[in-house]
Amino acid sequence: MVVHTGNRYGRSEEARRNVLQEADDLVVAVGLEATTIEEIARRAGVAKQTIYRWWRDKNAVLLDVVIRDTELTLDLPDTGSLPGDVTQMCANLTDFLIHDDAGAVLLSLRAQAITNRAFGEVFRTRFWQGQVAREQEPLRRAVGRRELPDDTDIDHLRLRIVGPLYAAAEEGLLDRGFAREHSRAVLAALG
Amino acid sequence: MVVHTGNRYGRSEEARRNVLQEADDLVVAVGLEATTIEEIARRAGVAKQTIYRWWRDKNAVLLDVVIRDTELTLDLPDTGSLPGDVTQMCANLTDFLIHDDAGAVLLSLRAQAITNRAFGEVFRTRFWQGQVAREQEPLRRAVGRRELPDDTDIDHLRLRIVGPLYAAAEEGLLDRGFAREHSRAVLAALG
Amino acid sequence: MVVHTGNRYGRSEEARRNVLQEADDLVVAVGLEATTIEEIARRAGVAKQTIYRWWRDKNAVLLDVVIRDTELTLDLPDTGSLPGDVTQMCANLTDFLIHDDAGAVLLSLRAQAITNRAFGEVFRTRFWQGQVAREQEPLRRAVGRRELPDDTDIDHLRLRIVGPLYAAAEEGLLDRGFAREHSRAVLAALG
Amino acid sequence: MVVHTGNRYGRSEEARRNVLQEADDLVVAVGLEATTIEEIARRAGVAKQTIYRWWRDKNAVLLDVVIRDTELTLDLPDTGSLPGDVTQMCANLTDFLIHDDAGAVLLSLRAQAITNRAFGEVFRTRFWQGQVAREQEPLRRAVGRRELPDDTDIDHLRLRIVGPLYAAAEEGLLDRGFAREHSRAVLAALG
DNA sequence: TAGTAAACGAGACGGTACGTCGCGTCTTTCG
DNA sequence: CGAAAGACGCGACGTACCGTCTCGTTTACTA
Numbered sequence: 163m164v165v166h167t168g169n170r171y172g173r174s175e176e177a178r179r180n181v182l183q184e185a186d187d188l189v190v191a192v193g194l195e196a197t198t199i200e201e202i203a204r205r206a207g208v209a210k211q212t213i214y215r216w217w218r219d220k221n222a223v224l225l226d227v228v229i230r231d232t233e234l235t236l237d238l239p240d241t242g243s244l245p246g247d248v249t250q251m252c253a254n255l256t257d258f259l260i261h262d263d264a265g266a267v268l269l270s271l272r273a274q275a276i277t278n279r280a281f282g283e284v285f286r287t288r289f290w291q292g293q294v295a296r297e298q299e300p301l302r303r304a305v306g307r308r309e310l311p312d313d314t315d316i317d318h319l320r321l322r323i324v325g326p327l328y329a330a331a332e333e334g335l336l337d338r339g340f341a342r343e344h345s346r347a348v349l350a351a352l353g
Numbered sequence: 354m355v356v357h358t359g360n361r362y363g364r365s366e367e368a369r370r371n372v373l374q375e376a377d378d379l380v381v382a383v384g385l386e387a388t389t390i391e392e393i394a395r396r397a398g399v400a401k402q403t404i405y406r407w408w409r410d411k412n413a414v415l416l417d418v419v420i421r422d423t424e425l426t427l428d429l430p431d432t433g434s435l436p437g438d439v440t441q442m443c444a445n446l447t448d449f450l451i452h453d454d455a456g457a458v459l460l461s462l463r464a465q466a467i468t469n470r471a472f473g474e475v476f477r478t479r480f481w482q483g484q485v486a487r488e489q490e491p492l493r494r495a496v497g498r499r500e501l502p503d504d505t506d507i508d509h510l511r512l513r514i515v516g517p518l519y520a521a522a523e524e525g526l527l528d529r530g531f532a533r534e535h536s537r538a539v540l541a542a543l544g
Numbered sequence: 545m546v547v548h549t550g551n552r553y554g555r556s557e558e559a560r561r562n563v564l565q566e567a568d569d570l571v572v573a574v575g576l577e578a579t580t581i582e583e584i585a586r587r588a589g590v591a592k593q594t595i596y597r598w599w600r601d602k603n604a605v606l607l608d609v610v611i612r613d614t615e616l617t618l619d620l621p622d623t624g625s626l627p628g629d630v631t632q633m634c635a636n637l638t639d640f641l642i643h644d645d646a647g648a649v650l651l652s653l654r655a656q657a658i659t660n661r662a663f664g665e666v667f668r669t670r671f672w673q674g675q676v677a678r679e680q681e682p683l684r685r686a687v688g689r690r691e692l693p694d695d696t697d698i699d700h701l702r703l704r705i706v707g708p709l710y711a712a713a714e715e716g717l718l719d720r721g722f723a724r725e726h727s728r729a730v731l732a733a734l735g
Numbered sequence: 736m737v738v739h740t741g742n743r744y745g746r747s748e749e750a751r752r753n754v755l756q757e758a759d760d761l762v763v764a765v766g767l768e769a770t771t772i773e774e775i776a777r778r779a780g781v782a783k784q785t786i787y788r789w790w791r792d793k794n795a796v797l798l799d800v801v802i803r804d805t806e807l808t809l810d811l812p813d814t815g816s817l818p819g820d821v822t823q824m825c826a827n828l829t830d831f832l833i834h835d836d837a838g839a840v841l842l843s844l845r846a847q848a849i850t851n852r853a854f855g856e857v858f859r860t861r862f863w864q865g866q867v868a869r870e871q872e873p874l875r876r877a878v879g880r881r882e883l884p885d886d887t888d889i890d891h892l893r894l895r896i897v898g899p900l901y902a903a904a905e906e907g908l909l910d911r912g913f914a915r916e917h918s919r920a921v922l923a924a925l926g
Numbered sequence: 927t928a929g930t931a932a933a934c935g936a937g938a939c940g941g942t943a944c945g946t947c948g949c950g951t952c953t954t955t956c957g
Numbered sequence: 958c959g960a961a962a963g964a965c966g967c968g969a970c971g972t973a974c975c976g977t978c979t980c981g982t983t984t985a986c987t988a
Contacts, residue, residue: 172980173938194468198969209940214971273464276523277385294524317526318517318534325517326509332467333485335508343509351542365960389948400961405950554954555964576850580943591966596945655846658905659767676906699908700899700916707899708891714849715867717890725891733924745985746933771974782935787976 173216180206181213182230185223190263194224194270221274221281224267229289231264236296244309244352247300248323249345255324256341259331269331297324310352323348371397372404373421376414381454385415385461412465412472415458420480422455427487435500435543438491439514440536446515447532450522460522488515501543514539555598562588563595564612567605572645576606576652603656603663606649611671613646618678626691626734629682630705631727637706638723641713651713679706692734705730746789753779754786755803758796763836767797767843794847794854797840802862804837809869817882817925820873821896822918828897829914832904842904870897883925896921 184205188197199220203210217223235258241247259265275285297320304310310319326344330336375397379388390411394401408414426449432438450456466476488511495501501510517535521527566587570579581602585592599605617640623629641647657667679702686692692701708726712718757779761770772793776783790796808831814820832838848858870893877883883892899917903909 177939193470193473195465196470199971200969203940207940210970211941211972212939215938219971270468272523273467274386276464277461277468279384279387282384290524315534318531318538321517321520321524321526322513322535322538325520326512327516329512329516329519330509332463333481333512335512340509343506344513347509347513347542351538368960390950391948398961400963401949402951402962403960406959410950559965575852575855577847578852581945582943585966589966591968592944593946593967594965597964601945652850654905655849656768658846659843659850661766661769664766672906697916700913700920703899703902703906703908704895704917704920707902708894709898711894711898711901714845715894717894722891725888726895729891729895729924733920750934772976773974780935782933782937783975784936784977785934788933792976 174212177206177208177212178216181208181217181223182227185220186227186263186267189224189267189270194220194267194274219281221271221278222284224271225285225289228264228268228271231262232258232268232289232293235262235264236293238296238300240303244300244304244307245349247303248349249342251297251300252323252327252341252345253338255327256331256336256338259327260336265331269328272328294320365403368397368399368403369407372399372408372414373418376411377418377454377458380415380458380461385458385465409475412462412469413475415462416476416480419455419459419462422453423449423459423480423484426453426455427484429487429491431491431494435491435495435498436540438494439540440533442488442491443514443518443532443536444529446518447522447527447529450518451527456522460519463519485511556594559588559590559594560598563590563599563605564609567602568609568645568649571606571649571652576602576649576656601663603653603660604666606653607667607671610646610650610653613644614640614650614671614675617644617646618675620678620682622685626682626686626689627731629685630731631724633679633682634705634709634723634727635720637709638713638718638720641709642718647713651710654710676702701734747785750779750781750785751789754781754790754796755800758793759800759836759840762797762840762843767840767847794844794851795857797844798858798862801837801841801844804835805831805841805862805866808835808837809866811869811873813876817873817877817880818922820876821922822915824870824873825896825900825914825918826911828900829904829909829911832900833909838904842901845901867893892925 181202185197185202188202188205197220199210199213202208202220202223203213213223217226236254238247238250238254241250259269271285271289275282275290298316301310301314301316301319305312305314305316323345327336327341330340372393376388376393379393379396388411390401390404393399393411393414394404404414408417427445429438429441429445432441450460462472462476462480466473466481485508489507492501492505492507492510496503496505496507514536518527518532521531563584567579567584570584570587579602581592581595584590584602584605585595595605599608618636620629620632620636623632641651653663653667653671657664657672676699680698683692683696683698683701687694687696687698705727709718709723712722754775758770758775761775761778770793772783772786775781775793775796776786786796790799809827811820811823811827814823832842844858844862848855848863871889874883874887874889874892878885878887878889896918900909900914903913903917
């Protein structure tokens with residue numbers, strides 16, 4: 163594979179990687195609002211214009227960070243049963259939010275989508291719809307397997323599962339124990 | 354009550370009210386990030402300095418908006434039983450988040466507390482701790498009444514109750530039906 | 545006289561003076577093209593926005609430098625005769641172009657008016673028309689005194705007088721001797 | 736003559752011609768300052784690098800435009816007498832400055848040499864010294880013919896002849912009538 | 927007649943300065 | 958002495974060109 167350094171045939175892979183990396187680091191270090199394009203550029207050893215050439219703004223850069231990392235982490239295998247899938251999903255999401263730098267970025271972007279309308283639209287279209295679909299998948303499969311009734315309100319159930327996890331993460335109360343306990347409680351209620 | 358217009362005897366009540374009102378309106382109209390102190394001042398017919406004299410920044414103004422309105426709305430009476438309290442709390446919170454302008458501001462500030470570290474600290478200290486206490490109250494009372502076991506993890510339960518509501522509000526899926534259905538499901542799981 | 549430092553009742557005199565001074569110095573030091581607004585601001589201890597608040601751009605700043613200094617220097621007294629006036633005018637213009645920092649700025653702006661169309665328009669309207677009038681004045685007076693015929697082509701004569709001075713200044717050939725010799729030759733031709 | 740389109744054995748004649756042509760046109764159309772290398776390249780159908788391969792910068796391109804055209808136009812024949820030579824020189828210079836596109840470029844570069852020090856040096860060395868020599872030539876010949884005294888200050892006389900023409904051109908007052916009138920007046924003064 | 931090396935088009939890159947926006951501070955004058 | 962008005966220093970924004978670079982193509986001579 164040929165690595166381009168920036169010419170008519172493609173952008174610089176190195177620049178792209180550095181920008182994503184430093185943007186991620188900065189958000190983790192100082193928070194999203196204090197993160198600036200100029201500082202990302204400075205730390206990535208990249209010209210500001212190189213960032214603007216490929217991304218609309220700071221949020222778009224971070225969206226790429228999240229998209230890259232979530233697709234690796236949050237696409238979960240079919241364990242064959244609803245309890246297994248839900249437990250797995252809670253564990254995965256928890257690990258991502260707590261241990262992965264991109265998890266912190268995700269929480270920030272989810273917040274940014276609320277305070278910035280234009281970005282909210284982009285966030286939902288480019289990322290959140292997919293994330294919602296990922297979160298619905300185990301439930302749809304369970305309906306297919308007759309583990310859940312046909313008329314199950316998928317979104318409501320989905321929010322009962324993940325809502326507390328996001329809320330706990332925002333309050334700093336999320337950890338693996340919380341996730342374990344939570345999936346147990348949710349599954350008990352379904353039983 | 355004497356209304357000052359700004360002199361040696363105290364601040365102008367009118368200015369204070371206008372600022373809070375216009376700040377609220379602006380957040381609802383254009384979102385928190387697009388809301389600026391200069392525009393608030395312009396629309397409130399108030400000098401920028403008058404805002405800075407009484408509030409640290411934009412977020413502090415909005416925090417006052419939320420504090421004023423939550424204390425009226427979300428302090429719920431003791432209905433005498435856990436099911437009644439939980440149902441009431443979900444209904445109240447839902448109404449606040451959906452129908453009250455200050456509810457939109459609250460969602461925005463909750464988001465801002467994530468992206469802006471310094472404000473996060475203030476938000477937690479000045480508002481969120483109180484809100485958490487309000488949300489815990491029905492559960493503590495239920496423990497007192499022996500409706501819940503002594504070793505109940507209050508915070509976990511609290512997040513299982515309100516987490517989905519906040520998450521649903523952020524996704525635009527929250528309405529009274531959702532709240533009713535949700536409190537029913539949560540209570541069933543506790544039964 | 546009250547010296548304002550920047551408030552609703554007027555701009556900061558100090559800022560204005562510093563900007564004009566440093567702009568002048570910079571042009572003399574590094575040339576007009578290498579002079580930047582950012583460097584002027586830095587050296588004047590002034591915010592960039594403060595410059596943009598009062599001047600359209602770098603050229604406008606320098607135009608003010610020139611206007612301020614030419615009006616003091618180049619408005620010449622009526623000596624009572626054409627030879628006296630012309631000699632005086634050549635001497636004054638020469639001294640200004642050679643010894644006054646603003647003279648260097650004038651030569652630069654005269655050049656800038658050629659390479660930048662929009663500024664050319666401003667330069668002619670705000671300064672050069674006045675300068676032309678000043679240069680014509682002695683000749684008009686001479687016509688009034690019957691020292692020159694009624695049908696004298698004022699502009700042509702004016703350019704025969706000052707054209708060589710500007711050209712010599714641009715080539716670095718201008719000095720007091722040149723000016724003295726030049727006015728003598730021009731007057732001899734008129735005699 | 737072989738026309739190369741760009742290969743190891745030489746540069747592309749077509750590219751060279753197009754660049755000079757479009758640079759010239761652009762300066763005439765929008766002025767020197769608004770003329771950019773990128774726009775020249777775009778209009779000439781040439782890569783930016785092709786320009787930088789052969790010229791240091793925009794000014795160097797335009798200097799070539801002027802050099803090419805002045806050498807054709809401004810090298811004047813010996814008419815045999817000072818009056819003939821001076822009249823001819825004024826007429827030629829006037830025609831060049833007014834009717835030839837390269838004349839507009841020359842006025843711009845003469846201006847640029849003032850505002851940009853580095854280019855000023857290049858301009859003088861590569862072009863202006865030669866132009867000065869061309870302008871001196873008729874006067875030197877006249878000294879040789881004893882039409883002018885041995886101790887004539889050539890440069891001063893030269894500036895008295897061409898200075899008003901350049902100044903008039905810059906003010907938009909130059910035309911053939913002005914040139915004719917001017918050479919007559921200058922010669923009368925010498926008579 | 928295929929190989930090869932220079933010039934080419936295209937355009938991404940690291941930079942610098944631009945002109946704008948909003949921040950939070952300040953000073954003046956008025957009521 | 959609080960308020961209106963608004964200038965100020967500051968810092969980040971997003972843009973425009975600069976001059977440099979690398980890529981893959983074209984083309985004229987060479988072996």
